[in-house]
Amino acid sequence: MSLFTAEGLVKRFGGLLATDHVDLAVDAGEIHALIGPNGAGKSTLVNLISGLLPADAGRIVLDGVDLTVLAPHARTRAGLARCFQITSVFRNDSVRDNLLLAVQAQAGSSFRCLSRRDAEHALQERAEALAQRAGLAEVLERNAGTLPHGLQKRLDLALALAARPKLLLLDEPMAGMGPEDSQQMVGLIRSLRRETAILLIEHDMDAVFQLADRISVLVYGKVLTSGDAAHVKGHAEVQAVYLGTEVAT
Amino acid sequence: MLEPTSQGASSAPCAAAAVTHARFPGLARRLPWLVLALLAAFPLLAPAFGLEYYVGFVRRVLIVAIAATSLNFILGYGGMAALGHAGFIGVGAYTVVALVEAGFSSAWLAWGSAALVAGLAAAAIGAVSLRTRGVYFIMITLAFAQMLYYLAVSLRTWGGDDGYGLYTPLELGAWLDGAHAQVFYWVVLAIAAAVFALFSRVAHSRYGHALRGIRDNEMRMVALGYPVYGLKLAGFVAAGAVAGLAGGLLASHNAFVSPSIMHWTQSALLLVMVMLGGAGRRWGAPLGVALWLTLEEVLKLYTDYWHWPLGLLLLLVVFHAPQGVAALLERRGGREGAR
Amino acid sequence: MDAIFVFEQLLNGLGYGLMLFLIAAGLTLVFGIMDTMNLAHGSLYMAGAYVAARVHEASGAFALAVLVAVGVTVAIAAVAEFLVIRRLYRRDHLVQVLATFGIILIADDAVKAIWGVAPLLASTPAALAGPVALLEGLPYPSYRLLLIGAGLTVALGLHLLVNKTRIGMLVRAGASNRQMAEHMGVRVGGVFAFVFALGAALAALAGALMAPISAVQIGMGEAILIPALVVIVIGGIGSVRGAFVAALLVGMVDTAGRAFLPPALRAVLPPSVAADLGPALAGIAMYVLMAAVLTLKPAGLFPARG
Numbered sequence: 001m002s003l004f005t006a007e008g009l010v011k012r013f014g015g016l017l018a019t020d021h022v023d024l025a026v027d028a029g030e031i032h033a034l035i036g037p038n039g040a041g042k043s044t045l046v047n048l049i050s051g052l053l054p055a056d057a058g059r060i061v062l063d064g065v066d067l068t069v070l071a072p073h074a075r076t077r078a079g080l081a082r083c084f085q086i087t088s089v090f091r092n093d094s095v096r097d098n099l100l101l102a103v104q105a106q107a108g109s110s111f112r113c114l115s116r117r118d119a120e121h122a123l124q125e126r127a128e129a130l131a132q133r134a135g136l137a138e139v140l141e142r143n144a145g146t147l148p149h150g151l152q153k154r155l156d157l158a159l160a161l162a163a164r165p166k167l168l169l170l171d172e173p174m175a176g177m178g179p180e181d182s183q184q185m186v187g188l189i190r191s192l193r194r195e196t197a198i199l200l201i202e203h204d205m206d207a208v209f210q211l212a213d214r215i216s217v218l219v220y221g222k223v224l225t226s227g228d229a230a231h232v233k234g235h236a237e238v239q240a241v242y243l244g245t246e247v248a249t
Numbered sequence: 250m251l252e253p254t255s256q257g258a259s260s261a262p263c264a265a266a267a268v269t270h271a272r273f274p275g276l277a278r279r280l281p282w283l284v285l286a287l288l289a290a291f292p293l294l295a296p297a298f299g300l301e302y303y304v305g306f307v308r309r310v311l312i313v314a315i316a317a318t319s320l321n322f323i324l325g326y327g328g329m330a331a332l333g334h335a336g337f338i339g340v341g342a343y344t345v346v347a348l349v350e351a352g353f354s355s356a357w358l359a360w361g362s363a364a365l366v367a368g369l370a371a372a373a374i375g376a377v378s379l380r381t382r383g384v385y386f387i388m389i390t391l392a393f394a395q396m397l398y399y400l401a402v403s404l405r406t407w408g409g410d411d412g413y414g415l416y417t418p419l420e421l422g423a424w425l426d427g428a429h430a431q432v433f434y435w436v437v438l439a440i441a442a443a444v445f446a447l448f449s450r451v452a453h454s455r456y457g458h459a460l461r462g463i464r465d466n467e468m469r470m471v472a473l474g475y476p477v478y479g480l481k482l483a484g485f486v487a488a489g490a491v492a493g494l495a496g497g498l499l500a501s502h503n504a505f506v507s508p509s510i511m512h513w514t515q516s517a518l519l520l521v522m523v524m525l526g527g528a529g530r531r532w533g534a535p536l537g538v539a540l541w542l543t544l545e546e547v548l549k550l551y552t553d554y555w556h557w558p559l560g561l562l563l564l565l566v567v568f569h570a571p572q573g574v575a576a577l578l579e580r581r582g583g584r585e586g587a588r
Numbered sequence: 589m590d591a592i593f594v595f596e597q598l599l600n601g602l603g604y605g606l607m608l609f610l611i612a613a614g615l616t617l618v619f620g621i622m623d624t625m626n627l628a629h630g631s632l633y634m635a636g637a638y639v640a641a642r643v644h645e646a647s648g649a650f651a652l653a654v655l656v657a658v659g660v661t662v663a664i665a666a667v668a669e670f671l672v673i674r675r676l677y678r679r680d681h682l683v684q685v686l687a688t689f690g691i692i693l694i695a696d697d698a699v700k701a702i703w704g705v706a707p708l709l710a711s712t713p714a715a716l717a718g719p720v721a722l723l724e725g726l727p728y729p730s731y732r733l734l735l736i737g738a739g740l741t742v743a744l745g746l747h748l749l750v751n752k753t754r755i756g757m758l759v760r761a762g763a764s765n766r767q768m769a770e771h772m773g774v775r776v777g778g779v780f781a782f783v784f785a786l787g788a789a790l791a792a793l794a795g796a797l798m799a800p801i802s803a804v805q806i807g808m809g810e811a812i813l814i815p816a817l818v819v820i821v822i823g824g825i826g827s828v829r830g831a832f833v834a835a836l837l838v839g840m841v842d843t844a845g846r847a848f849l850p851p852a853l854r855a856v857l858p859p860s861v862a863a864d865l866g867p868a869l870a871g872i873a874m875y876v877l878m879a880a881v882l883t884l885k886p887a888g889l890f891p892a893r894g
Contacts, residue, residue, distance in 0.1 A: 050472065076474030088469045090462060101462050104455055105473040111483060113456035120455075163474055330682050377879065381886060384625065384681060388821045389882060392875040395814060399871030403864055514810055517627070517689055524686050557697035563690030564672060567683055 003028040003197050004080075004167045009048055009058035011041075011221075018044045020221040022058070024199075026167060031189070031198045033208045035232075036218035037241065042201045043085060045218065046171050049199070050082045051075045063166055076105075079166035085175055085201075087152045089159065091145030095136055098144050098155060099127035102162035126162070134158035134188065150181030154188065161192070168196045174204045186210055209233075217241075281446075288438055292431040305502075308434045310542050311441040312498045317523050317534035319491035322448050324520070325529030326457060327484045328464030332387045333374070333394030334519050337489040339401060339511030340367040341496025346413045346506050350406070356419035356436075360497040367493020368486050370397075375485035379478060394516055401508035412507025419501055437498055444491055449531055460484055464529075525566055527573025536575050592726050597847040598840070599722075603732050605839020606739025610794035611812060612819040612831040613746060614787020620826020620892050621759060622677045622780055627688040628668070629816065630809030631695035632788045635661045636795025637804045638703055641710035644799075650713035657796040658789050665788030669781055677780065696806050707805035735797055742793065743832055750828050759783060815842070818874055822881045824888030833889060838874045845873035 002025035011019035018041045026032045036042055047053040049060060051072035060067040067075045076082075090098050103126040104110060104117065117123065131137045134154045139147060144155055153173060160168060173189065174182045186207050192198065202208050208215065209229050216226040219241050225232065232238055288311075292304045316338055323329040341363035348359045374393045381389050407413050418433070425432055451457050462470045463477055470477050500506045509515070518541075526537020544562070548555035570577040615629045636657045644653035668691065676684050712731045719727035750756040758779050795808075802808070819838050823830025850866030857865065881889060 052468070052471070071476075072471045073474050073476050076472060081474075082472050084469070084472070088466060088472070090465050090469070092465060097458075101458060101470075102473050104458065105470075105475050108455075110455050110459040110475060110480065113451045113454045115455075116453050117455045117458050118453070159469070159473060324682075330685075332685075377883070381882060384619075384825065385821065385882060385886065387625075387681065387685075388817060389879065391814070392818065392878050396872045396875050400868050402871065403866070403868035405864055513814055517685065520682070521686055521689055524682060528682070554697045554701060556693040560690040560693030560697070563686050563693070567679075567687040567690070568675065571679075571683060 002026060003030075004062050004199070005060075006049060007059045007061075009045070009060070010056045011044055011048055011053060012056055018221050019048060019055075022218070022221070022223055024216060024223065026197045026199055028197055029193060030213045031193060031200055031211050033200045033202060033212035033215045034218055035202065035205075035208060035215060036224075040218040041221040042218055043171060044221075046082065046169055046199075046201060050080065050169055076163050076165075079163070080169065081160040081163040081165035081167075082169035083153075083156045083160050083171055083173055085171040087149070087156050089144045089152055089155050091143070093144060094141050095131065095144055095147070095155060096127060096140045099130050099136075099158060099162065100124070102159040103127050103130065106163055130158050130162055133161065135184070150177055150184070153177065153181070153185065157185075157188065161195075165196050168192065168198045170198060170200045170202070172201055172203060174202055174207050182207060285438075285442055289435065292434050304430065304434055306542075306546060308437050309499075309502060310539050311437050312495050312502055313519075313522070313542065314535040314538040315441050315444050315498070316492045316495035317519055317526075317538045318445055318448055319488040319495070320519050321523045321526075321528060321530075321534035322451075323484050323488040324523055325527075325533060326452060326464065327460045327481060328467075329379075329481060329485060330387050330520070331378075331390040331485070331488075332513070332516050332520060333390035333392075334488070334492055335511045335513070335515035336374075336390075336394030336397040337367040337371055337492035338496035338499065338515070339394075339397055339508070340370045341493030342500040342506040342510055343401060343407060343496075344493070345419075345497045345500040346407050346415070349415055349419075350413075354417070354420050356421045356501065359419055360494055360501075363497030363500075364490040364494040367496065368490030370493075371486045371489020372482070375482050375489070379481050379485065391513055391516065394511060395513060398508055398511050398513070401511065408507065410508065412505055412509075415500060415504045415506070418504070433501065437502075440494070440498065444494075445535065452531065456480070456483075461529075521563060524573060525563070527575030527577075530573060530575035530579075533573055533575045537573065540574060592723070593847075595723070596726060596728065597843055599728060599732065599736065600847075601840040601843030602836065603735045603739065603839070604843055605836040606736060606743065607794045607798055608812075608815055608819050608839055609743060609832050609835035610739065610790045610797075611816040612823070612835050613828055614783075614790045615816050616820040616823065616826055616828065616831045617759065617783045618787050619820060621783055623681075624673065624676055625681050625684045625688070626673065627685060627813060628691035628695065628809075629787065629791055630811075630813035631692055632661050632665055632791040632809070633795040633798075633812055634695065634699060634806070634809035635664055636792030637710070637799040637802075637808060638699060638708065638795075639792075640796030641708045641799045641804050642703070644710065644713070648714075650716075654793065654796045658792045661792030661795075662785050662788050665785055666781070669784045673784060674777070674780065692810065695809070699806055705806065707803050708799075710799035710804050712800040731800060735801075738793075738797060742790065746790075746828060755779070755782060815874060818878050820888075822878050822888055824885075824890040824892055826892030827888070827890040830888055830890030830892070837877065841873045841877050842870075845870035849873075 004026040006022060006024040009019050009022040009024075010017070022045060024032075024034075034042055034045070044053065048055045048058075051067070051070065055068070058068070062078060062080055065078050067078060067080065070078060090101065093101070100117065100123055103123050107123060107126070128137070128140070131140050134157060136151065136155060136158060139151060144152065147155065153175075157170070157173060170189070174185055177185065182204060189198065189200070189211055200208070200211060212229065214226065214228060215232045217224040217232060217235075217238050224237060224241065225235050227235075288307070291307060295301050295304050316334065320331065320334045323331060344363040344366040345359045348362060353359065374390070378386055378389045378393065401407070402410050421432065421436060425436070459470070459475055459480055462473075463475070463480060467477060496510070499510065522537040522541045523534050524537070525541060526535070527533030541559070544559060545555060548558055566573070611629065611633055615626065618624055618626050618629070639660045640653045640657035643656045644650050647653065672687060672691065676687055716731040716734055718730060720730045720733060722728045750759060815838060819834045820831055822837065823832070823834030846867075849870045850862065853862040853866045853869070885891075
């Protein structure tokens with residue numbers, strides 16, 4: 001029994017079938033990578049799973065809970081957190097305030113409106129622990145918008161981690177990174193394996209082959225094949241559609 | 250003749266507060282109390298300077314500032330650009346009219362009901378409006394306010410287009426004399442101070458932080474697990490209720506209610522005053538209201554053409570102080586002050 | 589309530605709707621292409637009405653009055669665009685509200701200084717003062733027929749301009765995809781200025797034509813602005829076709845509401861209730877229409893953006 005399953009997911013944009021009956025499973029402790037050429041529908045799939053887009057058909061279950069009927073924020077509360085391909089942090093706030101906001105969402109009601117939030121020690125401690133975890137302790141008081149790209153990406157990840165997810169959706173965490181930042185991110189993601197299962201969407205093939213236990217290939221909104229690195233590397237059709245015409249013949 | 254410069258009784262201390270807030274943090278903590286003390290003493294000092302007339306004026310500034318503070322809360326902190334806030338002021342004012350017409354005379358009952366009914370109206374209007382975004386939100390809040398306006402115009406039992414006079418002042422209770430202008434002034438001041446203090450406190454609470462998060466990055470807030478719609482609706486309802494309270498006070502202040510208090514230009518004016526003062530700034534709303542109404546009052550002394558200088562002021566603000574006067578003062582006072 | 593009365597009200601609704609379209613067309617293009625919320629659009633309508641009324645009074649030539657009104661208003665709009673509006677294109681909507689509200693205040697005072705506070709009485713051109721018998725038993729004011737004719741002509745012209753000409757293509761491209769409009773480089777500024785002037789001309793034309801059958805007074809711009817905004821929201825911001833359909837809808841709903849609702853209510857409700865409720869519902873009708881449209885189609889009937 002998988003921790004997470006998506007069955008028969010369908011999404012149409014007008015006449016275009018962006019997601020074509022996709023089945024996907026992620027086991028506990030697994031890093032499952034989703035690869036595919038541009039326009040294969042990876043981001044659409046992430047948005048369907050996280051609920052930012054409503055699915056036309058299909059079912060999503062996480063740890064026995066049917067997420068399909070839940071609003072996006074409720075899916076996060078049920079244990080499904082995500083990062084964004086285009087880094088999505090609170091640019092005008094300090095890293096500390098970013099983390100506090102993320103931590104606050106998970107600890108008690110955000111309708112509390114009379115006591116000072118910044119005086120809550122439990123929240124501060126959680127935020128600082130997260131910063132430590134993501135390698136952001138040095139820049140806690142800096143404005144998020146002024147951080148270098150690599151650190152912003154890490155902050156984005158730390159925000160998702162605050163939810164203590166069962167499944168973490170990472171939408172191109174290495175996008176736009178140099179080799180050094182990428183390697184640090186790979187290390188960080190690998191270290192998360194003990195805490196959460198991960199569905200990783202990534203273009204950086206080195207990173208994918210380093211991290212993934214299982215790889216699924218998405219082409220034209222369909223899962224072409226699924227298997228370990230060796231299986232995918234050796235799959236003729238994958239080579240054809242993914243690596244281009246050079247291998248096609 | 251009166252000294253026009255001395256009318257800035259309420260605006261000058263607020264401005265000073267914003268300045269010192271950045272420059273002398275110790276003084277900044279005490280300054281709100283100083284402002285409060287000055288405002289409280291004003292009715293007693295005014296006769297000595299021949300400024301009795303302006304006790305009523307400051308009272309009006311305080312009432313409008315209550316409404317503007319509530320708008321600043323959802324606009325500046327929550328990012329909800331509501332162009333129908335005067336509608337809730339109107340609901341509050343007409344609630345007072347309805348109660349008076351029905352024979353009730355307790356001020357507390359009337360104003361409490363004004364807040365309650367306006368809050369209910371805000372819940373209904375917000376529930377629909379908050380499903381839209383951007384310009385469509387601006388327009389749909391405007392549309393609902395227009396509906397309320399036309400409703401008031403056509404309700405002839407409450408005066409319709411001609412308005413409704415409240416000839417006997419509401420009763421404040423055993424030991425407070427509602428008919429006494431100064432007592433009413435102090436009651437208004439107390440309510441305004443309480444509302445301002447409340448919203449300032451909420452701004453730093455969990456809820457206030459969440460609201461600003463939604464303003465800055467709504468999608469991320471959803472992904473973090475926040476019930477964004479519910480949080481926004483709660484703010485919208487609270488702001489509507491406080492605007493309704495201001496409407497109830499305004500009904501007592503004017504001893505008259507007519508549909509014109511919820512004309513769309515009144516909603517626009519409220520937005521304009523908040524932005525002039527500085528949306529999302531603690532002192533933005535009272536500063537904007539005091540500045541705008543004082544200028545209006547001063548200009549009216551000298552000329553029939555008092556609109557265009559205010560229009561020019563808005564253009565100046567847009568191009569030279571887009572964050573509002575409060576932000577300008579904070580910057581003058583040194584480093585960028587805390588939001 | 590007979591068929592003749594219904595027909596007459598439909599014609600009134602058509603006329604009002606067409607005038608709304610003239611105002612909304614410019615507003616929706618400015619909004620759609622420049623993403624600019626111009627509350628002062630109603631002030632251009634006011635300028636057109638005032639200039640036309642005074643020139644007509646002085647010269648006795650109505651056509652001349654309309655032409656002068658359009659010319660003067662376009663000149664004013666050009667100045668406003670150059671001084672203020674073009675600096676607002678990339679700003680926040682609220683900042684645009686603030687600035688254009690400032691323009692309204694200035695415009696109202698300017699009108700007061702030039703023409704005074706008392707409303708002007710604009711006269712109908714003498715040749716069109718009488719009624720025309722459209723059908724047997726239906727005399728209809730010939731001036732209102734002129735309104736309908738002029739409105740339809742301009743709508744057709746605008747349709748051809750937007751759909752058949754090069755500048756129209758640029759305008760449409762801008763409304764459906766602003767980034768693409770921005771990629772058009774140097775031409776963008778010119779297209780913006782052209783669209784703003786065109787919108788001003790249409791608003792002035794509407795003001796000039798409406799002057800004889802409405803009150804020419806300070807505040808008339810603010811009064812017409814709201815229905816015009818309702819029209820562009822219902823039609824879909826940036827869509828001229830949407831503005832046309834929505835303007836006719838709003839014109840009809842508003843006119844029909846005022847004409848038919850009170851008698852209909854009187855038939856089923858006690859007179860005192862009906863007397864209160866009738867005008868209220870009539871005034872509210874177009875806003876209910878807008879709320880209903882937005883509930884079903886959040887981006888309006890003809891969303892310009894895909």
